[in-house]
Amino acid sequence: MKTAFKLDAHPRRPRPLLSEPPAGYFDKLPTQIMARLPQAETQQATGWNWLRFLSPALRTSLASVAVLGGFAASFYMSGSAPLVPATAPTAALDAVPRTELVGYLLTSGAQVESSDLAILTAGHPGIAKGFLQVSEDELNEALDAQPSDDATYL
Amino acid sequence: MEDHEILTKFQDPASRNLAFNQLVRKYQSKVYWHVRKMVVDHDDADDLTQDVFVKVWKHLENFRQDAQLFTWIYRIATNECLNFLSSKRRKFLLPLTDVGAELAAKIEADPAIAGDEIELKLQKAILRLPDKQRLVFNLRYYDEMPYEQMAEVTGTSVGALKASYHHAVKKVEEYVTRNTDE
Numbered sequence: 001m002k003t004a005f006k007l008d009a010h011p012r013r014p015r016p017l018l019s020e021p022p023a024g025y026f027d028k029l030p031t032q033i034m035a036r037l038p039q040a041e042t043q044q045a046t047g048w049n050w051l052r053f054l055s056p057a058l059r060t061s062l063a064s065v066a067v068l069g070g071f072a073a074s075f076y077m078s079g080s081a082p083l084v085p086a087t088a089p090t091a092a093l094d095a096v097p098r099t100e101l102v103g104y105l106l107t108s109g110a111q112v113e114s115s116d117l118a119i120l121t122a123g124h125p126g127i128a129k130g131f132l133q134v135s136e137d138e139l140n141e142a143l144d145a146q147p148s149d150d151a152t153y154l
Numbered sequence: 155m156e157d158h159e160i161l162t163k164f165q166d167p168a169s170r171n172l173a174f175n176q177l178v179r180k181y182q183s184k185v186y187w188h189v190r191k192m193v194v195d196h197d198d199a200d201d202l203t204q205d206v207f208v209k210v211w212k213h214l215e216n217f218r219q220d221a222q223l224f225t226w227i228y229r230i231a232t233n234e235c236l237n238f239l240s241s242k243r244r245k246f247l248l249p250l251t252d253v254g255a256e257l258a259a260k261i262e263a264d265p266a267i268a269g270d271e272i273e274l275k276l277q278k279a280i281l282r283l284p285d286k287q288r289l290v291f292n293l294r295y296y297d298e299m300p301y302e303q304m305a306e307v308t309g310t311s312v313g314a315l316k317a318s319y320h321h322a323v324k325k326v327e328e329y330v331t332r333n334t335d336e
Contacts, residue, residue, distance in 0.1 A: 005330035007295070007323050010276065015187050015296050017273050019266040021196055026186075029200075030178040033207045034171065 155180070157223040164214055174214070178207055181224060185231050191292045192235040192285070194257045202238055206231045225306045232289060232307055239285050254281045272330070279329035283322055290315055291322040 054062065093101075120127050134142075155176045163173035185206055190199035209230050217226060258278045261267060267274050280288060286308075293299045293307065294315075301312045308315065 002331055002334060005272075005327050005334060007327055010272070013296070016191060016261075016277050016280070017264075017267040017270060018190060018194065018261070019196070019264050021186065021200070025200075026182055029182050029186075029203070030175055033178050033182075033204050034175060036204060036208050037174070037211050038208075 158219075161214075161217070161219070161223065174211060177210070177214075177223075181227055182207075184224070185227060188228065188231050188292070188297070189235055191296065192289065193238060194260045194281075198238070202231075202234050206234050209234070221306055222303075225303055228307045229309075236285055236289070254283075257281045272334070275330045275333050276326065278333075279326040282329060283325060287318050287322045290318045291326070294319045295323075 155173075160173045160177050160180075163169040164177075182203065186199055186203045189202045189206070190196065193199050193202060206227070210227055213230075217223070258281045261277045261281065262274065267277065280291060283291060289308065290304065290310075293304050294301075299307070301315050304310075304315050305312050310318075
């Protein structure tokens with residue numbers, strides 16, 4: 001007859017007879033665990049900790065305002081951007097003395113067409129008075145001498 | 155370092171990492187062996203132990219001190235083990251006994267137990283128990299944990315735990331008796 005096994009009679013061990021973990025395992029384990037912790041997430045969460053105190057509805061509203069604000073800011077920024085390149089050449093030309101400009105136009109071989117004058121005088125009626133020292137009669141005489149198709153601009 | 159000191163330091167972001175490192179060093183061995191008894195294999199136990207502490211880190215801020223810190227950590231470890239074993243079964247569509255047989259084969263291959271026939275039979279008998287009953291057996295027989303503490307860990311009543319342990323011991327004794335040569 002078999003002898004009945006009794007657990008109480010068996011020597012009690014603190015744990016089953018299993019092989020020990022590798023040497024130094026418990027020395028390395030804390031480092032491995034610390035390396036796996038979501039640090040960045042926690043730091044970010046700490047920075048935005050105050051959000052946790054708001055109600056879900058308020059948090060949703062805040063998020064909507066932030067998104068709309070972002071759109072508004074990007075719209076404003078994109079609208080004002082073209083003004084910068086438009087003003088820059090004008091400002092650069094204003095810095096050049098007028099006598100240098102006239103000298104350049106007279107010596108560089110650049111042709112100033114009557115159509116150029118027509119466009120400029122349309123915007124600034126007194127623009128020629130600074131450098132064109134002629135009387136009204138002389139002007140009228142010159143205009144009469146112009147071919148009819150050029151005269152339509154003046 | 156005492157548990158309350160660890161918890162106080164953990165609340166302060168400046169000393170949080172240091173406090174958690176102390177917590178890991180204090181409980182790593184207990185958690186590892188608790189897990190190892192359930193999954194047998196060292197590599198599985200290593201993965202699960204790390205997972206347990208990562209979960210502890212994530213939820214420690216919300217830990218209410220109406221339970222002991224260690225009981226709470228044990229509960230997380232227990233859930234991780236049970237989920238691991240049930241997912242293993244689901245993954246390979248294995249019945250309960252096959253996972254027990256796989257764990258028994260691992261124990262048999264372990265050089266630490268070689269030559270100790272009674273101990274090997276005892277371990278095989280324990281591994282034949284259903285996971286939750288095996289957990290109860292381990293907590294009571296190996297860890298000698300009081301039933302009240304076991305109730306906190308498992309979320310089961312003291313009466314049910316006593317009955318479960320009593321049945322587990324009977325099953326183990328019967329198996330070893332049946333499989334022992336005269």
